[in-house]
Amino acid sequence: MPTNIHKSHYIFLLLITILALTALSGGFLLAGSPAESRAINYDKKRIDDVYSLRRSIEDYYETNKSLPATLSDLKQREDIVDPDTKLPYEYRTSSQITYELCATFTTDLSKIETYYLTSEEKKQINKGRSCVTFSIPTYLIPTPASSIGDIIY
Template sequence: MSARPVGLWLLVLAGAVVLATVAGAIVVMGSPAEQRRMRIDERRVDDLRQVEAAARAFRADTGALPDTLDALDARPGVALDVSDPETGSRYEYRKTGADAFELCATFITDTAAKREAKRRWQDPHWVHGAGRHCFTFRIDGGSRSDPQPRP
Protein backbone atom coordinates (compact mmCIF):
# COMPACT_ATOMS: atom_id res chain seq x y z
CA MET A 1 0.00 0.00 0.00
CA SER A 2 1.43 3.37 -0.95
CA ALA A 3 1.60 6.43 1.30
CA ARG A 4 -0.39 8.54 -1.11
CA PRO A 5 -3.83 6.88 -0.54
CA VAL A 6 -3.32 6.98 3.26
CA GLY A 7 -2.45 10.67 3.11
CA LEU A 8 -5.47 11.33 0.92
CA TRP A 9 -7.75 9.58 3.41
CA LEU A 10 -6.26 11.56 6.29
CA LEU A 11 -6.87 14.78 4.36
CA VAL A 12 -10.48 13.79 3.68
CA LEU A 13 -10.97 12.84 7.33
CA ALA A 14 -9.46 16.14 8.54
CA GLY A 15 -11.74 18.07 6.16
CA ALA A 16 -14.78 16.19 7.44
CA VAL A 17 -13.81 17.01 11.05
CA VAL A 18 -13.43 20.70 10.20
CA LEU A 19 -16.82 20.78 8.45
CA ALA A 20 -18.49 18.99 11.36
CA THR A 21 -16.93 21.44 13.81
CA VAL A 22 -18.14 24.46 11.83
CA ALA A 23 -21.62 22.97 11.48
CA GLY A 24 -21.73 22.21 15.22
CA ALA A 25 -20.67 25.76 16.06
CA ILE A 26 -23.42 27.20 13.86
CA VAL A 27 -26.01 24.92 15.50
CA VAL A 28 -24.89 25.89 19.02
CA MET A 29 -24.21 29.62 18.48
CA GLY A 30 -26.52 30.38 15.58
CA SER A 31 -25.69 31.67 12.16
CA PRO A 32 -23.76 34.91 11.68
CA ALA A 33 -27.05 36.58 10.74
CA GLU A 34 -28.65 35.37 13.99
CA GLN A 35 -25.63 36.63 15.96
CA ARG A 36 -26.03 40.04 14.30
CA ARG A 37 -29.74 40.16 15.21
CA MET A 38 -28.90 39.28 18.81
CA ARG A 39 -26.24 42.02 18.99
CA ILE A 40 -28.70 44.61 17.65
CA ASP A 41 -31.29 43.59 20.26
CA GLU A 42 -28.61 43.74 22.97
CA ARG A 43 -27.88 47.29 21.84
CA ARG A 44 -31.59 48.13 22.11
CA VAL A 45 -31.67 46.81 25.67
CA ASP A 46 -28.52 48.79 26.53
CA ASP A 47 -30.13 51.95 25.13
CA LEU A 48 -33.30 51.34 27.16
CA ARG A 49 -31.23 50.72 30.31
CA GLN A 50 -29.61 54.12 29.82
CA VAL A 51 -33.01 55.76 29.34
CA GLU A 52 -34.29 54.03 32.48
CA ALA A 53 -31.29 55.24 34.50
CA ALA A 54 -31.70 58.78 33.14
CA ALA A 55 -35.41 58.78 34.04
CA ARG A 56 -34.56 57.66 37.56
CA ALA A 57 -31.90 60.38 37.84
CA PHE A 58 -34.37 62.96 36.49
CA ARG A 59 -36.88 61.88 39.14
CA ALA A 60 -34.22 62.09 41.87
CA ASP A 61 -33.14 65.57 40.73
CA THR A 62 -36.54 67.14 40.07
CA GLY A 63 -38.97 65.10 42.17
CA ALA A 64 -40.98 64.07 39.11
CA LEU A 65 -40.60 61.87 36.08
CA PRO A 66 -40.18 63.56 32.71
CA ASP A 67 -43.35 63.85 30.64
CA THR A 68 -41.62 62.94 27.37
CA LEU A 69 -38.50 61.30 26.05
CA ASP A 70 -37.52 64.65 24.52
CA ALA A 71 -37.55 66.29 27.96
CA LEU A 72 -35.25 63.58 29.24
CA ASP A 73 -32.95 63.72 26.23
CA ALA A 74 -32.70 67.54 26.38
CA ARG A 75 -31.11 67.62 29.85
CA PRO A 76 -27.64 69.15 29.93
CA GLY A 77 -24.92 66.55 30.33
CA VAL A 78 -27.19 63.70 29.28
CA ALA A 79 -26.28 61.88 26.06
CA LEU A 80 -28.82 59.18 25.31
CA ASP A 81 -29.31 56.96 22.32
CA VAL A 82 -33.07 57.31 21.95
CA SER A 83 -33.38 55.84 18.47
CA ASP A 84 -33.34 52.25 17.28
CA PRO A 85 -29.87 51.37 15.91
CA GLU A 86 -31.31 49.59 12.88
CA THR A 87 -34.48 51.45 11.92
CA GLY A 88 -33.74 54.90 13.33
CA SER A 89 -37.23 55.12 14.86
CA ARG A 90 -37.39 56.57 18.36
CA TYR A 91 -37.93 54.37 21.37
CA GLU A 92 -41.23 54.90 23.13
CA TYR A 93 -41.41 56.44 26.60
CA ARG A 94 -44.66 56.91 28.41
CA LYS A 95 -45.22 58.20 31.91
CA THR A 96 -47.89 55.95 33.44
CA GLY A 97 -48.11 57.51 36.89
CA ALA A 98 -46.31 59.81 39.30
CA ASP A 99 -43.66 57.15 39.93
CA ALA A 100 -44.13 54.80 36.98
CA PHE A 101 -43.17 54.75 33.34
CA GLU A 102 -42.97 52.45 30.37
CA LEU A 103 -40.28 51.98 27.72
CA CYS A 104 -41.07 50.22 24.44
CA ALA A 105 -39.00 48.97 21.52
CA THR A 106 -39.36 46.50 18.68
CA PHE A 107 -37.05 43.49 18.94
CA ILE A 108 -35.97 40.96 16.34
CA THR A 109 -35.11 38.06 18.63
CA ASP A 110 -36.99 36.27 21.39
CA THR A 111 -34.94 36.12 24.58
CA ALA A 112 -37.90 34.73 26.50
CA ALA A 113 -37.58 31.46 24.56
CA LYS A 114 -33.89 31.25 25.47
CA ARG A 115 -34.36 32.35 29.07
CA GLU A 116 -33.47 29.01 30.65
CA ALA A 117 -30.16 28.77 28.80
CA LYS A 118 -29.23 32.34 29.67
CA ARG A 119 -30.64 32.48 33.19
CA ARG A 120 -27.20 32.73 34.81
CA TRP A 121 -26.18 35.97 33.09
CA GLN A 122 -29.30 37.61 31.70
CA ASP A 123 -31.15 40.18 33.78
CA PRO A 124 -34.71 38.80 33.98
CA HIS A 125 -36.13 42.35 33.86
CA TRP A 126 -35.01 42.68 30.24
CA VAL A 127 -36.39 39.43 28.80
CA HIS A 128 -38.46 40.13 25.70
CA GLY A 129 -40.16 38.40 22.80
CA ALA A 130 -39.76 39.21 19.15
CA GLY A 131 -41.79 42.21 18.03
CA ARG A 132 -42.91 45.25 19.99
CA HIS A 133 -42.35 44.87 23.71
CA CYS A 134 -42.85 47.27 26.61
CA PHE A 135 -41.05 47.27 29.95
CA THR A 136 -42.74 48.89 32.94
CA PHE A 137 -40.89 50.53 35.82
CA ARG A 138 -41.89 51.82 39.20
CA ILE A 139 -39.45 54.11 40.99
CA ASP A 140 -40.40 53.28 44.57
CA GLY A 141 -40.68 49.52 44.03
CA GLY A 142 -37.73 48.72 41.80
CA SER A 143 -38.23 47.75 38.20
CA ARG A 144 -39.97 44.87 36.55
CA SER A 145 -40.41 43.66 33.04
CA ASP A 146 -43.90 43.26 31.70
CA PRO A 147 -43.84 39.69 30.33
CA GLN A 148 -46.50 40.35 27.70
CA PRO A 149 -45.77 42.42 24.59
CA ARG A 150 -48.17 45.32 24.15
CA PRO A 151 -49.52 46.19 20.73
Protein backbone atom coordinates in the same frame (compact mmCIF):
# COMPACT_ATOMS: atom_id res chain seq x y z
CA MET B 1 1.48 3.78 -9.57
CA PRO B 2 0.61 7.46 -10.04
CA THR B 3 -3.08 6.58 -9.82
CA ASN B 4 -2.63 5.19 -6.30
CA ILE B 5 -0.88 8.41 -5.24
CA HIS B 6 -3.65 10.52 -6.77
CA LYS B 7 -6.24 8.29 -5.14
CA SER B 8 -4.64 8.66 -1.69
CA HIS B 9 -4.41 12.46 -2.17
CA TYR B 10 -8.04 12.53 -3.18
CA ILE B 11 -9.07 10.50 -0.11
CA PHE B 12 -6.92 12.72 2.15
CA LEU B 13 -8.48 15.91 0.74
CA LEU B 14 -11.95 14.41 1.04
CA LEU B 15 -11.34 13.52 4.71
CA ILE B 16 -9.96 17.01 5.46
CA THR B 17 -12.99 18.59 3.77
CA ILE B 18 -15.41 16.41 5.74
CA LEU B 19 -13.56 17.20 8.98
CA ALA B 20 -13.64 20.95 8.25
CA LEU B 21 -17.35 20.91 7.42
CA THR B 22 -18.09 18.91 10.57
CA ALA B 23 -16.13 21.38 12.70
CA LEU B 24 -17.90 24.33 11.07
CA SER B 25 -21.33 22.74 11.57
CA GLY B 26 -20.48 21.94 15.18
CA GLY B 27 -19.41 25.53 15.74
CA PHE B 28 -22.74 26.83 14.43
CA LEU B 29 -24.62 24.38 16.63
CA LEU B 30 -22.72 25.46 19.74
CA ALA B 31 -22.39 29.19 19.11
CA GLY B 32 -25.24 29.84 16.71
CA SER B 33 -25.05 31.42 13.32
CA PRO B 34 -23.44 34.83 12.83
CA ALA B 35 -26.91 36.30 12.21
CA GLU B 36 -28.24 34.81 15.46
CA SER B 37 -25.21 36.06 17.35
CA ARG B 38 -25.70 39.56 15.92
CA ALA B 39 -29.41 39.48 16.88
CA ILE B 40 -28.52 38.48 20.46
CA ASN B 41 -25.96 41.29 20.65
CA TYR B 42 -28.56 43.78 19.40
CA ASP B 43 -31.01 42.62 22.08
CA LYS B 44 -28.32 42.87 24.77
CA LYS B 45 -27.75 46.46 23.63
CA ARG B 46 -31.50 47.15 23.73
CA ILE B 47 -31.65 45.90 27.32
CA ASP B 48 -28.65 48.08 28.21
CA ASP B 49 -30.36 51.05 26.56
CA VAL B 50 -33.66 50.47 28.38
CA TYR B 51 -31.78 50.31 31.69
CA SER B 52 -29.82 53.47 30.86
CA LEU B 53 -33.02 55.30 29.93
CA ARG B 54 -34.64 54.10 33.14
CA ARG B 55 -31.77 55.52 35.21
CA SER B 56 -31.93 58.81 33.30
CA ILE B 57 -35.69 59.05 33.85
CA GLU B 58 -35.19 58.42 37.58
CA ASP B 59 -32.47 61.10 37.68
CA TYR B 60 -34.81 63.51 35.88
CA TYR B 61 -37.60 62.71 38.34
CA GLU B 62 -35.32 63.24 41.32
CA THR B 63 -34.38 66.70 40.04
CA ASN B 64 -37.73 67.84 38.63
CA LYS B 65 -40.22 65.87 40.77
CA SER B 66 -42.03 64.83 37.60
CA LEU B 67 -41.54 62.46 34.69
CA PRO B 68 -40.12 63.90 31.47
CA ALA B 69 -42.67 64.64 28.76
CA THR B 70 -40.43 63.01 26.14
CA LEU B 71 -37.09 61.23 26.06
CA SER B 72 -35.57 64.30 24.45
CA ASP B 73 -36.04 66.09 27.80
CA LEU B 74 -33.31 63.87 29.22
CA LYS B 75 -29.79 65.23 29.13
CA GLN B 76 -27.48 63.47 26.68
CA ARG B 77 -30.00 60.73 25.89
CA GLU B 78 -30.85 61.61 22.31
CA ASP B 79 -27.99 59.32 21.27
CA ILE B 80 -29.74 56.23 22.67
CA VAL B 81 -31.45 54.61 19.70
CA ASP B 82 -32.19 51.07 18.58
CA PRO B 83 -28.88 49.54 17.45
CA ASP B 84 -30.40 47.99 14.33
CA THR B 85 -33.07 50.43 13.11
CA LYS B 86 -31.41 53.58 14.55
CA LEU B 87 -34.88 54.76 15.63
CA PRO B 88 -35.49 56.16 19.13
CA TYR B 89 -37.13 53.95 21.73
CA GLU B 90 -40.78 54.54 22.58
CA TYR B 91 -41.66 56.19 25.87
CA ARG B 92 -45.01 57.06 27.37
CA THR B 93 -46.25 57.89 30.84
CA SER B 94 -49.20 56.08 32.38
CA SER B 95 -49.41 58.02 35.66
CA GLN B 96 -47.41 60.61 37.57
CA ILE B 97 -44.92 57.94 38.63
CA THR B 98 -45.25 55.10 36.09
CA TYR B 99 -44.09 54.91 32.51
CA GLU B 100 -43.32 52.46 29.73
CA LEU B 101 -40.27 51.99 27.58
CA CYS B 102 -40.83 50.02 24.38
CA ALA B 103 -38.45 48.29 22.00
CA THR B 104 -38.59 45.59 19.35
CA PHE B 105 -36.61 42.51 20.33
CA THR B 106 -35.46 39.97 17.77
CA THR B 107 -34.62 36.97 19.96
CA ASP B 108 -35.96 34.94 22.84
CA LEU B 109 -34.65 36.75 25.91
CA SER B 110 -34.37 33.52 27.89
CA LYS B 111 -31.04 33.12 26.05
CA ILE B 112 -29.77 36.45 27.36
CA GLU B 113 -28.51 37.03 30.88
CA THR B 114 -29.26 40.44 32.27
CA TYR B 115 -28.60 41.91 35.66
CA TYR B 116 -30.47 45.14 34.99
CA LEU B 117 -34.03 43.91 34.93
CA THR B 118 -35.96 42.08 37.63
CA SER B 119 -37.52 38.76 36.71
CA GLU B 120 -40.92 40.50 36.67
CA GLU B 121 -39.66 43.15 34.24
CA LYS B 122 -37.98 40.52 32.09
CA LYS B 123 -41.29 38.62 31.83
CA GLN B 124 -42.75 41.66 30.04
CA ILE B 125 -40.26 41.28 27.20
CA ASN B 126 -41.00 38.90 24.35
CA LYS B 127 -39.70 38.49 20.84
CA GLY B 128 -41.19 41.34 18.84
CA ARG B 129 -42.39 44.71 20.14
CA SER B 130 -42.47 44.76 23.93
CA CYS B 131 -43.11 47.46 26.48
CA VAL B 132 -41.78 47.34 30.02
CA THR B 133 -43.63 49.24 32.74
CA PHE B 134 -41.51 50.95 35.36
CA SER B 135 -42.41 52.93 38.47
CA ILE B 136 -40.38 55.63 40.13
CA PRO B 137 -38.85 54.13 43.30
CA THR B 138 -40.66 55.21 46.45
CA TYR B 139 -37.53 56.74 47.93
CA LEU B 140 -37.56 59.33 45.12
CA ILE B 141 -41.20 60.31 45.59
CA PRO B 142 -41.54 63.37 47.81
CA THR B 143 -43.65 62.87 50.91
CA PRO B 144 -46.13 65.54 51.95
CA ALA B 145 -44.65 68.00 54.43
CA SER B 146 -45.91 67.58 57.94
CA SER B 147 -47.84 70.39 59.57
CA ILE B 148 -46.14 72.57 62.17
CA GLY B 149 -46.00 70.87 65.54
CA ASP B 150 -45.98 67.31 64.22
CA ILE B 151 -43.27 65.24 65.77
CA ILE B 152 -41.44 63.04 63.33
CA TYR B 153 -39.70 60.00 64.74
